[in-house]
Amino acid sequence: QVTLKQSGPALVKPTETLTLTCTFSGISVSTKEMRASWIRQRPGKALEWLARIDWDDEKFYRTSLKTRLTVSKDTSRNQVVLTVTNMDPVDTATYYCARQFCTYGVCRGYDLWGQGTLVTVSS
Amino acid sequence: EVVLTQSPATLSVSPGERATLSCRASQGVNSNLAWYQHKPGQAPRLLIYDASTRATDIPARFSGSGSGTEFTLTISSLQSEDFAIYYCQQYDAWPPVYTFGQGTKLQIK
Numbered sequence: 120q121v122t123l124k125q126s127g128p129a130l131v132k133p134t135e136t137l138t139l140t141c142t143f144s145g146i147s148v149s150t151k152e153m154r155a156s157w158i159r160q161r162p163g164k165a166l167e168w169l170a171r172i173d174w175d176d177e178k179f180y181r182t183s184l185k186t187r188l189t190v191s192k193d194t195s196r197n198q199v200v201l202t203v204t205n206m207d208p209v210d211t212a213t214y215y216c217a218r219q220f221c222t223y224g225v226c227r228g229y230d231l232w233g234q235g236t237l238v239t240v241s242s
Numbered sequence: 243e244v245v246l247t248q249s250p251a252t253l254s255v256s257p258g259e260r261a262t263l264s265c266r267a268s269q270g271v272n273s274n275l276a277w278y279q280h281k282p283g284q285a286p287r288l289l290i291y292d293a294s295t296r297a298t299d300i301p302a303r304f305s306g307s308g309s310g311t312e313f314t315l316t317i318s319s320l321q322s323e324d325f326a327i328y329y330c331q332q333y334d335a336w337p338p339v340y341t342f343g344q345g346t347k348l349q350i351k
Contacts, residue, residue, distance in 0.1 A: 156340070166278075166286065166329055166342040179338045182243065215285060219333070220297075227292055228276030228331065232285035 121145035123216050125233035132242050137203040141216030141233050148192050148199055149174055154219040154226055157190060157201045159212040167212075171219070172199055208240045244269055244335050246343035248328075254351040257320050263346045265313040265330035274334035277306055277315045280345075281326045289328075290315065317348075325350050 127139035141155065148155065153174040159167050170190040171179045180188050189202045199216060214236050217229035245268040255261045265275065273293040278286040288297040290306035293313055303318040317324055330343040 158342075165344040166280070166331070168331075168340045168342060171338055171340070181339060217285075220288070220291065227274075227333065228278070228288045228290075228297070229286070230288045230291075230297060232287075235285055 121218070121231055123218060123231055123233040125214075125216055125236045127214070127236050127238070129237060130239050130241065131206050133207055133240055135206050137201075137206050137210070137238060139201045139203075139214055139216070139236055139238075141199045141201075143197050143199070143218075146218075147194070148197055149194050152221040152224070152226070154221060155199045156217050156219060156229065157188075157199075157214060158217055158229075159214045161209070161212040164212075169214075170201060206240045211238065211240045213237045243339055244271060244332050244341050246330050246332060246341055248330060248343035248346045250346060251344070252347045252349060254349050255320055256351045257322060259320055259351075261317040261320055261324075261348055263315040263317075263328055263348070265308075265315070265343050267311045267313070267332060270310045271332040271334035273309045274332055275306075275308070275313050276331045276333065277304075278329045278331065279324075279326045280329060286329065320348075322350075324348065 122144045156171040157169040172190045216233040218231040220230040277290040280286040294306045
């Protein structure tokens with residue numbers, strides 16, 4: 120059974136850097152065709168795709184946030200990590216990691232999700 | 243960036259009735275579209291991928307259709323557990339910026 124478990128702070132101060140971790144169980148983050156993304160939902164708003172990292176370490180970012188986002192893998196810990204620099208109160212949101220469903224080179228929607236981490240940005 | 247517009251924003255339907263939700267893309271996304279169900283305090287749940295394929299363990303009352311720019315999610319006979327927010331999402335764009343629609347809130351009439 121593949122599961123994603125998130126960890127990270129519930130509260131950060133403005134200008135600080137947020138680091139969120141998504142630990143995979145049941146599958147290696149280096150498995151071919153593995154793709155993981157970070158998605159957030161600000162209060163009362165829609166889901167917002169942030170970033171993606173693939174099994175081969177290729178990375179993609181939301182254009183409007185690209186300068187503040189970094190996604191990485193820690194293969195020894197089987198984790199995917201998101202950092203967001205210069206946090207602002209408007210970044211208050213529930214952050215999710217999710218696995219994109221891929222088979223035989225074709226990738227589709229997100230079939231597995233972490234439990235979500237509510238991050239509040241406040242001094 | 244591909245913009246997905248969902249309609250209506252809110253849909254009020256009685257249990258047992260049919261619900262039809264729409265998603266329109268600002269440019270063609272082929273059939274690379276998914277639908278999710280999202281309930282408060284839970285992670286989103288994948289319902290449909292490739293526009294019309296039900297994900298694992300999704301009941302047959304959920305169906306998807308469409309391609310290109312127009313998509314529909316139909317729930318044939320609403321159960322109490324179906325009242326939630328539904329999002330469409332495209333995964334066609336290159337470079338991959340996988341946008342979501344703004345959501346349709348399905349509520350009990």
